[in-house]
Amino acid sequence: MHSPKPPLKALLLLTSLLSTCTPSPAAAQSCGSTGLAVQVLGSGGPESQDKRASTSYLVWDHGNARVILDAGGGSALRFGESGARMSQPDVFLFSHFHVDHSSDFPALIFSSWFEDRKRPLPVYGPTGNDFMPSTTEFVHELFADPHGAWRYLSELVEPGQGSYQLQPHNVAPSSTPVLIFRNANMAIYAVTVIHGQVPTLAWRIEIGGKRIVFSGDTNGEGEGLTQLASNADLFVAHNAVPEGATGVERRLHMPPSVIGATAANAHVKQLVLSHRMLRTLGKENETQTEIKRRYSGPIQFANDLDCFPIK
Ligand SMILES: [Zn+2]
Incomplete structure (x- = not known):
């Protein structure tokens, strides 16, 4: 049974109408306004000291933010700075549920209450295990009655209740x-990648005849990522560890040599390095040298809000 509740959305809208200060209009959106582009909302990893938002990306298509992938800490602010609106995404994708990929999800969803989103928002991500919730568990443990952390937003996960459904x-x-x-x-493909014991996906978005691939966090084991990245127009790989990394760092992440080999074997046209951490920041020359031994295409290091057009 659905217990009666105050009309939450009406209360929220009234609150915003009664607000005495008028919010300034969002910055004019420029990334992907006339074509396809990937905008990096968060180029960092989990460390606050990297002074970057944690992992998050937007795929822009002629002024529409069609896909949002991951939502690490700080990405909700960057999302606003990008000029995107939560009414725009056709789909929300998760690579996995480590904090640096998922903690701003509720902030983005709550922001959507103040917009005019009406259509459902599909959310795709991995299955769960003993370490991590599945995608359905993650969403329900945030929002569902009676135990969700933000169950005051349970209308989002109760069919027929809210203005739109997750x-x-x-x-x-x-x-x-x-x-x-x-x-x-668009069409969207996923493949399972190895990231320690955490269920993790890499994603490919096929849109406008182009292929955009995100490695997610992975140590690069197996052939799945290379298959997914085959002939990618843009490949976003995570530069979380330096060459020579060992132990848990290497079990979780791919060093530059593996990124370079993957990009070369997959014949990707453009490589962007993100998820930059204190252990790789400042080592860009070494990273680039290792990658260039294997991959001859263009390489760029991402910063927050950088826009990479797909030509
Ligand atoms: Zn990560």
């Missing part, structure tokens, strides 16, 4: 790329 889906593990989502604008 629709979480678990992506079954697969060592080869699988079609996960398709609409009139």
Whole structure:
């Protein structure tokens, strides 16, 4: 049974109308306004001292932020700075649920209450295990009655209740790329990658005849990521560890040599390095040298809000 509640949305809208200060208009959105582009909302890892937002990306298509991938700490602020609106995404993707990839999700969702989103928002991410919730568990443990942390927003996960619905889906593990989502604008594929014991996905968005691939966090083991990245127009890889990393760092992340080999074997056209951490920041020359031994295409290091057009 759904217990009666005050009309939350009406209260929230009234609160915003009664606010005495008028918010300044969002910055004019420029990334991807006339074509396809990836905007890096968060280029850092989990460390606050890197002075970067944690992982998050937008795929822009002619002025629409069609896809948001991950939502690490600080990304909600960067999302606002990008000029995107929560009414725009067709789909929300998660690589995995480490804090530096997921902690701003509730902030972005609450922001959407103050916008005019009406259509459902599908949310795709990995299945769970003993260490991590599945995507459906993650969303319900945040918002569902009676135990969700922010159950005051439970209308979002109760069909027919709120102004729009979150629709979480678990992506079954697969060592080869699988079609996960398709609409009139794009097709989206995922493959399972190895990130310690954390269920993790890499993602490919096919849009406007182009391929955009995100490695997520992975140590690069297996062939799935190379298959997913095959002929990518843009490949975003995570530069979380330096060459020579060992132990847990290496079990979780791929060093530059593995990034370079993957980019070369997949024949990617453009490589962007993100998820930059204190242990790789300042080592860009060494990183680039290792990658260039294997991959001859263009390499760029990402900073927050950087825009990478897809030509
Ligand atoms: Zn991470």
